[in-house]
Amino acid sequence: MFNPVFRTWLLFFLGALVPGVRHVSGIEIYTPSEIEAVNGTDVKLKCTFSSTQPVTLTTAVVSWSFRGINSKVDESVFYYQESGHPPLEGRFKDHVVWSGDVLKKDASITLQKVQPTFNGTYICQVRNRPDVHGISGEITLKVVDKVSMSEIGMLAAAVGGACAVVLVLLAIVVAVRFHRRKKMEKDIELHHPKPGVL
Structure with missing residues (x-):
């Protein structure tokens, strides 16, 4: 009956003008x-969010999913x-607990006793009606045998080591000069006896 383009514009204008049509906005994660x-060890997967709508225990829904490396x-x-609903089966059974507080806009969880099979990407999704779901938050987890030294840690160690070397060299220089001065004072006393001393 109506031209498809005309129908699209008609729906757009009706949506903008008719009372009761709500503007929906996305949640930021x-x-x-x-x-x-x-x-x-245990590791906390931090996920926080913002919503233009009031957050309540009944409106907020959080879901976490996992995508393996390959x-x-x-x-x-x-x-x-x-309330929290951990998985009843699979690799994460008995390995994940709720660590968030939706009323504080915190959707974090904690993985307990992580294993190499936990390597991969964790996706945090939050819904808070009537806000629509926004872009998911993604965290890449690397499970290692020992913590690798970060760039900042390496820099701090290098600066600390350099400072220690400078302090040791300075102490050596001061000690050598002090020793030379004492030796010179003794030499002067030996070559120039005090007046009245035979």
Whole structure:
């Protein structure tokens, strides 16, 4: 009946003018891009969010999923709606606990006793009706045998080592000069006896 282009414009104007049509906005999600954890330890996957709508225990829904390094399939890690629902089977069974507080806009979880099979990408998704779901937060987890020294740590160690070397050299120079001065004073006393001394 109506031209498709005309119908699209008609729906657009009606949506903009008719009362009761709500503007929906996306939720913003914040996560670190990459973290490292030692095999067998616990690690917190930090995920916070912002929403233009009031956040309540009944409106907020959090879901975490996992994508392995060479996998294209996502695996459920954790689900939260009014309370936490950890997985009942799979690699994350008995390895994940809720660490967030949706009322404080925190959707974090903690992985316990991480294993090499936990290497991969963790996706944090948050919904808070009527806000629509925004871009997911993604964290790449690397499980290692020992913590690698960060660039900042290496820089601090290098600066500290250089300072220590400079201090040792300075101490040596001061000690040599002090020793020479004492030796010169003794030599002067030996060559120039005090007046009245035979």
